[in-house]
Amino acid sequence: MKTIRAFLAVQPPPEVAQELGRVIQHLSSQVPEKSVRWVKPGQIHITLRFLGETAVSELEAIYQAMDAVVQCRIPIDINLKGLGFFPNARTPRVIWAGLDGNIAELIACKRDLDLALNSLGWELEKRPFRPHFTLGRVKDARKLRGVSMQAEVKELAVRVTAVHFIESVLTRQGPIYTTRHTSCSQTQS
Numbered sequence: 001m002k003t004i005r006a007f008l009a010v011q012p013p014p015e016v017a018q019e020l021g022r023v024i025q026h027l028s029s030q031v032p033e034k035s036v037r038w039v040k041p042g043q044i045h046i047t048l049r050f051l052g053e054t055a056v057s058e059l060e061a062i063y064q065a066m067d068a069v070v071q072c073r074i075p076i077d078i079n080l081k082g083l084g085f086f087p088n089a090r091t092p093r094v095i096w097a098g099l100d101g102n103i104a105e106l107i108a109c110k111r112d113l114d115l116a117l118n119s120l121g122w123e124l125e126k127r128p129f130r131p132h133f134t135l136g137r138v139k140d141a142r143k144l145r146g147v148s149m150q151a152e153v154k155e156l157a158v159r160v161t162a163v164h165f166i167e168s169v170l171t172r173q174g175p176i177y178t179t180r181h182t183s184c185s186q187t188q189s
Helices: 014-028 056-073 103-119
Strands: 003-010 036-038 046-055 076-086 094-101 133-138 157-160 162-169 176-184
Touching: 003 056, 014 036, 014 076, 014 094, 014 133, 046 056, 046 103, 056 103, 056 162, 056 176, 076 103, 094 103
Parallel strands: none
Antiparallel strands: 003 046, 003 162, 036 133, 076 094, 076 157, 094 133, 162 176
């Protein structure tokens, strides 16, 4: 059985990706080299659901489920807002840019995607969904002790108009993402 590694995601509009690239560049100048694996600006996204290894034979059913949910839930207007850390700023593992605005609608869209996937045999996710754009993953938290990571993040509008099915191929140089399917709302205005 042929499989691909995949996830469902929202991609930022170009001006938001550019702003997040600026923030990453600023933050990377504040931390020791190789202490954080930064996300390439062209790969920034909000992960709605990590699927992992997915059978190619299941893709068409997943695409149809995505299309049905997106028709009911999108567009959604949210805003870029602030910087944060998982699990916390003292021992960060993930550095992220936050969101506000109509987050409840984005959470409802993710829930409906989960339910649609569940009807196809996928388990429901147990952990709560906290929408964010991942900027970097901390490789060595010890190197960050005493480092104050701060950056101003412009509060830009993010109009969610599509959900993407993205294949992820892991390489030594980092992941390579390929969009295999995009579900767009008929009413994007």
